[in-house]
Amino acid sequence: MARPGGASARTDVSTTAHQPSPAQLARNAYRRRQTVVSVLVAAASTAVVGTLLAVTVTGAPGWERVRQTFLDPQVAWDALPRVLTGLWLNVRLLVCCAIGALLLGLLIAVLRTLRGPVFFPVRALAAGYTYTFRGLPLIIVLYLFAFGVPGLRLQGTPSVLVLGALALILTYGGYLAEVFRAGIESVHPSQLAAARSLGLSYRQAMRHVVLPQAVRRVAPPLLNDVVSLQKDVGLISLAGPIDAVRAAQLASAQTFNYTPYILAGVLFVLLAIPLIAVTDQVTLRAARRQSGG
Amino acid sequence: MGATSAPEVLRCRGLRKEFGGQVVLDGLDLTVAEHQVVALIGASGSGKSTLLRCVNLLEELHDGTIALDGEEISAPGVDPDRVRRRIGMVFQSYNLFPHLNVLDNITLAPRRVHGHSRAEAEQRARELLARVGLAEKADAYPDRLSGGQQQRVAIVRALANSPRLLLLDEVTSALDPELVGEVLTMIRDLKAEGMTMVLATHEMGFARDVADQVCFLDAGRVIESGPPEQVLAAPTHPRTRQFLARIIEAGRLPGRP
Numbered sequence: 001m002a003r004p005g006g007a008s009a010r011t012d013v014s015t016t017a018h019q020p021s022p023a024q025l026a027r028n029a030y031r032r033r034q035t036v037v038s039v040l041v042a043a044a045s046t047a048v049v050g051t052l053l054a055v056t057v058t059g060a061p062g063w064e065r066v067r068q069t070f071l072d073p074q075v076a077w078d079a080l081p082r083v084l085t086g087l088w089l090n091v092r093l094l095v096c097c098a099i100g101a102l103l104l105g106l107l108i109a110v111l112r113t114l115r116g117p118v119f120f121p122v123r124a125l126a127a128g129y130t131y132t133f134r135g136l137p138l139i140i141v142l143y144l145f146a147f148g149v150p151g152l153r154l155q156g157t158p159s160v161l162v163l164g165a166l167a168l169i170l171t172y173g174g175y176l177a178e179v180f181r182a183g184i185e186s187v188h189p190s191q192l193a194a195a196r197s198l199g200l201s202y203r204q205a206m207r208h209v210v211l212p213q214a215v216r217r218v219a220p221p222l223l224n225d226v227v228s229l230q231k232d233v234g235l236i237s238l239a240g241p242i243d244a245v246r247a248a249q250l251a252s253a254q255t256f257n258y259t260p261y262i263l264a265g266v267l268f269v270l271l272a273i274p275l276i277a278v279t280d281q282v283t284l285r286a287a288r289r290q291s292g293g
Numbered sequence: 294m295g296a297t298s299a300p301e302v303l304r305c306r307g308l309r310k311e312f313g314g315q316v317v318l319d320g321l322d323l324t325v326a327e328h329q330v331v332a333l334i335g336a337s338g339s340g341k342s343t344l345l346r347c348v349n350l351l352e353e354l355h356d357g358t359i360a361l362d363g364e365e366i367s368a369p370g371v372d373p374d375r376v377r378r379r380i381g382m383v384f385q386s387y388n389l390f391p392h393l394n395v396l397d398n399i400t401l402a403p404r405r406v407h408g409h410s411r412a413e414a415e416q417r418a419r420e421l422l423a424r425v426g427l428a429e430k431a432d433a434y435p436d437r438l439s440g441g442q443q444q445r446v447a448i449v450r451a452l453a454n455s456p457r458l459l460l461l462d463e464v465t466s467a468l469d470p471e472l473v474g475e476v477l478t479m480i481r482d483l484k485a486e487g488m489t490m491v492l493a494t495h496e497m498g499f500a501r502d503v504a505d506q507v508c509f510l511d512a513g514r515v516i517e518s519g520p521p522e523q524v525l526a527a528p529t530h531p532r533t534r535q536f537l538a539r540i541i542e543a544g545r546l547p548g549r550p
C-alpha cells in the first residue's frame with residue numbers, strides 16, 4: 001500500500017490545476033475519517049489508563065504522607081529560585097562539557113585512524129585513553145579531579161568547578177571518540193582513494209570527504225550521548241558546586257521535605273525535552289536519507 | 294605501431310606488486326605515448342586495476358619504476374599528492390562524494406588542491422558539464438543521478454584538474470547496457486581532443502574502436518600488445534587466443550572486422 005501515500009504527496013506539490021478524481025476524493029475522505037477515529041480512540045484509552053493510575057496511587061494507604069513530603073506546592077514554590085539558579089549552572093556546564101567532549105572525541109578518533117609506524121605512540125596513547133576512561137566510573141574520575149588534583153597544591157590549580165567539568169569532558173570524550181571512530185570506519189575506503197586520487201592530501205581528504213560523511217552518519221548516537229551528559233552534569237554537585245541537585249538537597253535539608261528533588265527532576269526533564277526532540281528529528285532525517293529518499 | 298616521435302607520458306618498467314605473498318604484478322612493462330589510448334585487457338584478477346592503482350601511487354610498489362613525463366614518480370621522496378594532481382583516475386564504482394552535489398564534487402580538488410577561486414572553478418565545471426549534456430544536474434546530489442550520469446560526472450571530476458594522463462578502470466562495467474553508450478561516447482570525444490588515456494576494460498568492441506594499442510595482461514605481465522586489429526583479430530600468444538575465444542563464446546566481441 002505504498003501508492004496512496006505517494007499519490008497524495010504528488011497532488012500536494014503539483015500544480016493547482018490538477019482535479020482529483022472521484023476515487024482520490026473518496027480516498028481522502030476515508031483517510032480523514034480514519035484520522036478522527038484514531039484520535040478519539042487514543043484520547044479515550046489515555047483517559048482510562050490515567051484514571052486507573054490516579055485512583056491506584058491516591059487510593060494507596062500511604063498516599064497522604066507521600067503527598068506531604070514529596071509534592072508540597074508551597075515548598076516547591078519557595079525552593080524554585082534557588083533550584084533555578086542551580087539549574088543555570090547545569091546549563092552552562094552542559095554547553096561547555098558537550099562542546100569540549102565533542103571536540104576531544106573527534107580529535108581522539110582521528111588520531112586513532114592515523115596509519116604508519118611514526119604515529120604508533122599517538123595511536124597507542126589515544127587507544128589507552130579511550131580504554132581507560134570508558135571503563136572508569138564517572139564518580140571516581142570526578143572525585144580524583146575535584147579532590148585529588150587540588151591536593152597536589154600546584155600553583156594555578158583551577159577551581160573545583162573547572163576540575164569537575166574536565167572530569168566530565170574526559171569521561172564523555174572517551175565515549176564520543178568511539179562513536180566518531182565507528183562513523184569514520186563506516187565510510188568506505190574507496191571514498192578516501194577517490195579523494196586522494198584527485199590530489200587531496202590525507203588531511204584534506206579527511207576534512208572534506210571522510211569526516212562530513214562520518215559525522216552525518218553518527219549524529220543520532222552523538223546527540224544521544226549529549227542527552228546522557230546533560231543528566232550526568234548533575235553529578236558535579238558531589239564535588240561541592242551548587243547546581244540544581246545540590247540546591248534541591250540544601251532546600252530539602254531545611255524543610256525536611258523532598259519536594260525540591262521532585263522539582264529539580266521535573267526541571268531536568270523539561271531541559272532535556274528540546275534536546276531529545278532534536279535527536280529524534282536528526283535520527284528521522286538520517287533514516288530517511290538511508291532509505292534513499 | 295604507434296611508436297612515432299610523440300613523447301612518452303608514462304613509462305613503467307619491471308613493476309612488481311604482491312598482496313600477502315601472492316604476486317599480482319610480475320615484472321610488468323608498459324609505455325604510453327602522448328595522445329595515445331592504451332586498453333588493458335585480461336581475465337579477472339590479472340592485475341589491471343592493481344596496475345592503474347600503482348600508477349596513481351595508491352598502492353606501494355614492491356619493485357620497478359614508474360616515470361611520468363620522464364620524471365620518476367616511484368622514487369623515494371616524491372610527494373604523491375603532487376603526482377596525483379597530474380593524473381586523473383576514474384573508478385568502476387564512480388566513487389562520487391555522496392554528501393556533495395555535482396558541482397561541489399567537481400570543484401573540490403580545483404579549489405582545495407589547485408587553489409582556484411570558487412567562481413573560477415564553478416565556471417569551468419559548468420562548461421565541462423554542459424559539454425557532456427549534464428548542465429542542469431549541477432546542483433543535484435549523486436544519489437539522484439542514473440549510473441551513466443554518475444560515471445560521466447566522475448569523469449568530469451577527473452578532467453577538472455586538467456590531468457596529463459587519465460586512468461579509467463572498467464568505467465562501464467557497473468552500468469546497464471543502455472547507459473554504457475553515453476559513457477563510451479564521452480571517452481571517444483576525449484580521445485578526439487587528444488587526451489592520453491590508459492583504460493582497463495572488458496568491452497572488447499570498445500577497445501577495438503578507441504584504443505591505439507591493446508595490452509593483454511596475464512599473471513601480472515603484458516604478454517601481448519599491439520594495435521587492436523592485431524591483438525584482437527590475430528593474436529599470436531596461446532593465452533591471448535584462449536582468452537579471446539572465451540570472450541567470443543560469451544558474445545562480448547561483436548561484429549569482427
Ligand SMILES: Nc1ncnc2c1ncn2[C@@H]1O[C@H](COP(=O)(O)OP(=O)(O)OP(=O)(O)O)[C@@H](O)[C@H]1O
Binds near residue numbers: 312313317337338342
Ligand atoms: N587490496 C588487496 N588485498 C589483497 N589482494 C588484492 C588486493 N587488491 C587486489 N588483490 C588481488 O590482486 C589480484 C589482481 O586484482 P586486480 O583487481 O588488479 O584484478 P583485475 O585485473 O582488475 O580484475 P577485474 O577484471 O576483475 O577487475 C587479485 O587476485 C586480487 O585478489
Ligand SMILES: [Mg+2]
Binds near residue numbers: 341343462463493
Ligand atoms: Mg579491476
